Amino acid sequence: MNTNAFALRHIGPREEDQNLMLKALGLESLEQLIYETIPDDIKLKAPLNLDDPMTEHEYLLHIHDLSKLNKARKTYIGLGYHPTVMPAVIQRNILENPGWYTAYTPYQAEIAQGRLEALLNFQTMVIDLTGMEIANASLLDESTAAAEAMSLLFAVRERDQKKAGINKFFVSKNILPQTLSLLHTRATPIGIELVIGNEDTFDFSSDFFGAILQYPGKNGKITDIKSFIGQANNVGIKVAVAADILSLVKLEAPGKFGADVVLGTTQRFGIPMGYGGPHAAYFATKEAYKRELPGRIIGVSKDTNGNRALRMALQTREQHIKRAKATSNICTAQVLLAVMAGMYAVYHGPEGLKFIANKVHNKAATLANALEALGYKLMNDAYFDTLRIKTKAKNIKRVASEKKVNLYYPSKNTVTVSINETTSIRDINYLIAVFAEAANKETIVISSIDKHNNIPEQLRRTSDFLKEPVFNKHHSETELMRYIKFLERKDLALNHSMISLGSCTMKLNAASEMLPLSWFKWGNIHPFAPLKQAKGYLTILKELEDQLTEITGFAATSLQPNSGAQGEFAGLMVIKAYHESRGDHHRNICLIPSSAHGTNPASAVMAGMKVVVTKSTAEGNIDVDDLREKALLHADNLSALMVTYPSTHGVYESAIKEITKIIHDNGGQVYMDGANMNAQVGLTNPGNIGADVCHLNLHKTFAIPHGGGGPGVGPICVAKQLVPFLPGNPIIKTGGEKAITAISAAPFGSALACLISYGYIKMLGSEGLTESTKIAILNANYIKHRLEGSYDTLYSGERGRAAHEMIVDCRPFKANGIEVTDIAKRLMDYGFHAPTVSFPVPGTLMIEPTESESKAEIDRFCDAMISIKKEIDAVSKEDTNNVLKNAPHTLEMITADEWLLPYSRKTAAFPLNYLRDNKFWPSVRRVDDAYGDRNLICSCTPIEAYAEA
Structure with a gap:
């Protein structure tokens, strides 16, 4: 056993465990499993051409040496990025704490109350400083937030009959240059005309639906936004203000002057520059626009007992439901960074x-x-x-x-x-x-x-802010440390148990990958610093681009997109630019399978394309005949196909090469969603399959932690013909010879987070990456085998195997009165986060174990699922007072003097013996989603204010 090998530490099952799992599957070897899982015609003929793997010790020495190439000079560039002081208590207890950085998006609110409270603090901070009525829990960066503001104002203009159909949007010439570039990117596809000018001489009689001002401007000027907003309001022009959040401590809140949207970055609140990110943008608006508000809102609701409980509110706005009608494709926040910025305000x-x-x-x-x-x-x-x-x-x-x-x-x-x-x-x-x-x-x-x-x-500011108790009692390090721990204990993260979310790939985020993020010479480089001062970054980013290009089988990579959804949009915009360069401006049809992620159609609409949905077969695969028919029907205008591979149903579709050929034969390009890339690395790749561009979720396949819902990084990798169109930046040259305008604010997106993926690839090497993919497939098929007899798997490959994930059908349990949500909540009592619920098929669980989980942990999860199936079998539709409907069970319930439920406390809290050694207690009972939507409160309002609502 080579104890120096990083793969040994990253991959969960030991060799003897792998043999036991293979034996259970009736297989002789791992190679036999791969043969039975992946179609022969898409397998790679040679191993990945990557450097030999480093040990963790060698890698840390290597990354330290590279950091010396960065020159962290005194920097006064500004332009939305500033050196900061991160309080050590926040660095040690949040940034460097797996209890915070390995948590998942808080869809399961009962086991995410800590993160939700921290985000509610963030929202309250934003609402107070901006003077607005409602805020979300962060966006990707200031420039994308500005683009979202423009899109929101464009969407709501139809409410004013005088503004219906008007498409002019005024942009102050004092806007940050990276924001102006991104506004161009987002405006053109949806038909917005940008007019850049001087706000001091703006003609308010002109026909505009909206305007955006920088407060203060890029050169420091403080515009009289009070006068501008007042005049704009008089003629029905809605105004967005991009405001420096620290300046709002001294400048009056734009909301007090009638602004419609206030946005910016919270980087100044203790977050390192990190050569451009990740940083949490903020976005606040009027409550009247809450249905158009992009991203996530944390709301105050109540649980089954009537106790205060937090949750993500208004989730019907999310793209997975709205799809082509979504006003935004944003599904990533910057949760970890928002938590840190919010704690900065709590501390100070x-x-x-x-x-x-x-x-x-x-x-x-x-x-x-x-x-x-x-x-x-x-x-x-x-x-x-x-x-x-x-x-x-x-x-x-x-x-x-x-x-x-x-x-x-x-x-x-x-x-x-x-x-x-x-x-x-x-x-x-x-x-x-x-x-x-x-x-x-x-x-x-x-x-x-x-x-x-x-x-x-x-x-000058006259209005108060941050009057809530949370911002006024944690000013010593002891108090803040305890407050952070108090919240952490309410959250289930990977440091407690497996999070088997299908399509989200919650794998190990190794400590050796994470450590450099705290190092001074990585954190303190301005994204617009002279290139010679960022040689360490440029070395790593270039090599990471080359690594990802090799892994995907393409010609080049752009690291600029700072989320998966941004990667989708970037990929489509590059395809659009390619068609236009050939005179094919009319190509605007995007074919999307019915099983695709909801962000896919939302991204296509944002890119100015028309979505045509193709059918799926009963086996869950793309209906090739229907695809061919629609490709031929739209051949003259076909722009792209968006496809996920392996499919969203967890299957390697054998017809994939036929599918990509149909698109190419009809003049289109193939965009591949990289959400399931963890099932491809080292075994096949998008280039080999016939795709032209793919985005990668570095926060899935390549080990960047989810951080409770962000940071994310979503680079795009492209075939040769698309290389010239890779996205640029107005200050630092990036991208191709015919680069499209910016996709995110910084030249290389969230560069600091890219160190993690660089280290992941560097330490695993070709063999380790390929082995990881194989074990991910083994773990998934082992779970499929263990659950047989208790649960049906909806889709399988032609030889009966799953890919790296599977969909378990829970719809038959409706006969017993049990919904898939009941199973998700009951899993909390067993110490597990639920798999993905009701996506892509309603009433199902999509399970993905990843390669990092050991056989022992997988067996615990399977034991829990099998035990829950026995509980389902024991109840009837008429029996609604049962252990599943009442789940999750809190410590308060179990220790109450009175117990009136028809099952024992042991059954409720300790159904399997392993729980006695490692019990996680949900902090609230089941949250009332409907109540929270009817009574939307998204700031730190005391319970008394809404209890009688």
């Missing part, structure tokens, strides 16, 4: 945030006064943290570069300096010295920071 409280904001502003003003004393002209009379200086930029740049200081140079005659939380008096003096040397003058030395207020009086 309102007075602490005021101290930080005042410190930043006062230092900016002190620097401004010194620069004026040196003879420099400031172009901003009003500012928060960013000074715009009129001077010869090349003179400043020469000295600043010599002094290892990063400033921003928007033009030949302009320099901007953005002060941040980490800026000290020493730093201010250093900056003054840079400007003094450039002017050939004696420097000025500052000994103290004076109090200033360079914010216009009509825009």
Whole structure:
């Protein structure tokens, strides 16, 4: 046994366990299982061409050496990214804690109350600072949030008859450049005309449905949004404000002036720059727009006993239900980062945030006064943290570069300096010295920071914020540490038990992959820093692109999309650009199988395509005859097919090459959804299957943790003809020769998180990656075998095997009065998170164990499922007071003086012996979803405020 091999630690079943599992399946070898599972014509002929695997120790030395290539210089670039101070208590207890970073999206609310409370804190923080009525639990980044705001205002314009059909959207020229690029990307496909101009001279008599302002602007200017919004409201123009969240501590909340949407990033609240991400964007709007609000909302509801319980509210807005009618394809939040930003506000409280904001502003003003004393002209009379200086930029740049200081140079005659939380008096003096040397003058030395207020009086904050108790009692490290632990204990994560979610691939997120995320030289690089300062990042990102290109069998990769849904959209936009480059502007038909993920049709509509749904066969496969018929019918306008492989039903469809050929023969391109890539790596690949582009969920197949619902990374890999169109960035050159405009704010998306996948591939190597895929398939088929006789599996391959996941049919249990939800809730009593419920088939469970789970853990899960089946058999439709309908059972129930239920406490809480050693207690009983939707509360309102609603 090679104890140095990372594969030994990543893969769950030991060799002897694998042999036992194969024997149970009636197989001689793992190769026989793969032969019976994957069609012969798509198997790879040669192993992946990757470097030999590193040991964990070798990898950590390697990644440390690469970090030295990054130059973490003093950075005052701004543009939405700033150096920050992450409180150590948050770093150690959240960022570095698998209890937080390995949790899944809180669909099962009863075992996610800790995360839900942390996100409710985040929403409350956002609502308070923005002055809006409702907020979501985060979006991907500021620029995508701005695009979502534009889309929301476009969707709701039809409510105003005077605005129906109007498609002009005003964009302030002071918007962040990356946001402008992304607005172009999202506006064009859905027919929005962007008009960029000066908000000070905007003609309010013109025909616009909406507008967006930057507050403060990219060069530090504080626009009089009060006046602008007032005039816009008078003529029915709806206004979105992209606001620096730290500045809102000193600037009045845009909601107080009548803004319709307020958005931005919470990166300034203690989150490292990480060369661009991941960071949690915020998004707040009016309650009237709650049905159009993108992303997830955490709402306050109650459980069966009437106790306060949290949940994800208004889930019918999600794309899996709305599909082609969805207003957004967003299904990823940035939960881990939102939790951290929310905890930053909890730790500092309102007075602490005021101290930080005042410190930043006062230092900016002190620097401004010194620069004026040196003879420099400031172009901003009003500012928060960013000074715009009129001077010869090349003179400043020469000295600043010599002094290892990063400033921003928007033009030949302009320099901007953005002060941040980490800026000290020493730093201010250093900056003054840079400007003094450039002017050939004696420097000025500052000994103290004076109090200033360079914010216009009509825009100064007068409204209170963060008055709730949670923001006013956890200011010592001891108290915050205990509060974080208090919440963590309410959440079931991978550090407790297997999370066997089909399509979500909850595998090991190894500590050695995660450690570098806390290292200074990875966290403190600005995404727009000069490239020579980011050589460590560029080395890793280039190699990761090459690794993913090799694994997928394609020609090139873009890491820019920062979620799977963004990857879908990016892939389709690249296909669209390819067709248009050939003069085929009319190609707009996207074929999508009926079993596809709900984000697929939503993405296609966002890309300006028309969705045509193709049928599935009784076996769950794509109906090839129907596909051929519709491809021929739409041949003149066919743009793409969106297909998931293996299928969403957990089967390697043998007709896949025939399917891709049909599309190509009719002038279309094939987009492959990479959600199930964990069943392909090393055995087959999208290029071999005949796809033209695929997105990959690095937070599934390539070990980035789900973090409670984000971060995600969704790069796209493309065939040769699509390479020229890979997405670009307006500041740092990325993408192809004919790059489409930006897909996310940062050049390489969530670059910091990409370190994890780089390490995963580096330590597993070709053999380890391939072995992981094989064991994922073995584990799934072993579960299928163990559950036979208790549950029916809906779909199987031609030789009776599952892929890496399977769908278990729970619909027959309706005869006993049991729904699939009852099984999901009862699994909590057994210490397990439910598999994916009712997707892609209503009334089913989709189970995916991954390669990281041991035989012992899989057996525990199967024992639990079999035990639940016996419980189902013991109840009748008339018997509604049973152990399944009452699940989950809380500690409060079990320890109550009175027990009136018709089964024992032992049956309720300890149905199998293993639970005596490792019992997880749901913190609330079953949550009332309908009540929560009828009484939507999405901030930290005390229970008394809604108990009588």
